[in-house]
Amino acid sequence: MQICKRWLFTVVLSTSVLVTRAQEADSLILSGIDDALSFEDSLSIFTMIDSLMQMDDLNRSQIAVRLSYNSNVLSAGRTLGIENFGLAPGVSYYHKSGLYADVSGYWSKDFDPSYYLTITSIGYMHSFSKYFSVIGGYDHYFYNFNEDTYIPYRNALSVTPMVDYKSLTLSFNYSFYFGDTYANRLMPGLTWVISKNRWLGLDRISFSPSAYALFGDETITDLELVWPKTLVEAIKNKKQYGRIYAFVEHNNRVFGVMNYAFTAPLSVTLKRLTLMLSYTYNIPKALPGEPLTLSESSYLSGSLTWFIPLHRNKLPLEF
Known part of the structure; x- marks a missing residue:
């Protein structure tokens, strides 16, 4: 199986899962905590996939152990303006058939508790030709917040x-988040890869400037103040609400662009070790009817990945 090697650093956005999966100025408020689908939705999903795609031999089963860093906690590709950093350790197992599994953890001093999320992932990568490949997967989120915290999503399917x-x-990328409610995310992207092998003692150096657009949907809730038309209605409102007027709630599901992002990842590989550093600039956009107050911002991220090839005679999971 030959997955397109150019897609080594296709994205370090704003979903992960740092993202990702990374990750939102959505209507998804977790009891005062800005949506915990932040780190993972933006960086983690793609950091995990990137670590798989960087493997030098996709015909051999391998393990990738990584530690990712983010200078800003993110949300649906939109930074929250939090200056404290986040860390995300993870380990991926890739089988030469194209199957993979991943476990990632997320830590940030901006959450309580600081270790707030674990994501488990399974998926499959397949190359139909040297020009076309597809990756599909399922993610499950294990949150570490207290029982009073509302968690809208605990699962995601992506292709x-x-x-x-x-x-x-x-x-x-298309992702479908589901749990107590659901959300759709679409993220087209274009990447230009400039790479050189065997340079300055390094096995590989790669620069991958990219541009992405994030589209999604969410439910916008509007409250309409309704004055009574009759005295009877006013009395009824007074008894029921403690006031003569009433509020009528309107829920509208809207879809549109949520964010534009431009990212510039630089990676260097020496033997089994790969270091990636990236700068990303975000331009958040409000959905129709959404009271978005976030402004344009940028952040730094990075990951350090160690690859462990598994030999046939030592691999119990080979088949």
Whole structure:
């Protein structure tokens, strides 16, 4: 199986899961905590996939152990303006058949408790040709908040087709989050990969400037103040609400662009170790009817990944 190698650093956005999966100025408020689907939705999903795609031999089963860093906790590709950093350790297992599994943890001093999320993932990567590949997966989120915290999503299904043409990669990620409610996320992206092997003592150095757009839906709730039309209605409102007027709630599900992001990841590989550093600039956009107060912002992120090849005669999971 030959997955397109150019898609090594296709995205370090704002979903993960740091994202990701990374990750939101949505209507998804967790009892005063800005949506915990922040780190994972933006960086983690793609950091995990990137660590798999960086493997030098996709015909051999391997393990990737990584530690990711983010200078700002993110949300649906939109930074929350939190200056404290977050850390996300993770381990991925890739089988030469294309199957993979991953476990990632998320720590940030901006949450209480600081270790607030664990994500488990399973999926499959397949290359239909040297130009076209698809990755699909399922994620489950284990939150570490107290019982009073409202968690709207605990699961996600995603699929990412990728097209390679020379040094350009076009990707299109679709994710469906579900739990107590649901949300759709679409993220097309274009990446230009510049790489060089065996340079300055390094096995590989790669620079991958990218541009992404994040589309999604959410439920916008509006409250309409309704004055009574009759005295009887006013008396009824007074008894029921303690006031003569009433509020009528209107829930509208809207869809649109949520964020534009431009990212510049630089990675270097030496033997089994890969270091990635990235700068991302976000331009958040309000959905129709959404009271968005976030402004344009930027952040730094990075990951350090150690690859462990598994030999056939030592691998109990080989089949």
